[in-house]
Amino acid sequence: MLTRQIKIIVGLIATIMITVFIVGLAHSISTGFAGFWGGLPFWVISISVLAMAVYNFWEECIKKKD
Numbered sequence: 337m338l339t340r341q342i343k344i345i346v347g348l349i350a351t352i353m354i355t356v357f358i359v360g361l362a363h364s365i366s367t368g369f370a371g372f373w374g375g376l377p378f379w380v381i382s383i384s385v386l387a388m389a390v391y392n393f394w395e396e397c398i399k400k401k402d
Contacts, residue, residue, distance in 0.1 A: 340397075355386055359386075
């Protein structure tokens with residue numbers, strides 16, 4: 337079983353990595369062939385997915401007491 341500090345560190349690193357990946361992907365879609373309006377639906381989906389990822393990190397690592 338992981339300690340609480342290790343869970344927070346690993347969860348934070350994973351959340352940052354997925355955030356950088358998704359934002360970079362959305363940026364490349366919006367600035368590439370699709371343009372702003374073509375990439376807008378992906379940005380909306382990306383924002384909602386990132387909000388769920390941050391909420392899951394908060395609920396599992398910060399809020400939950402062992």
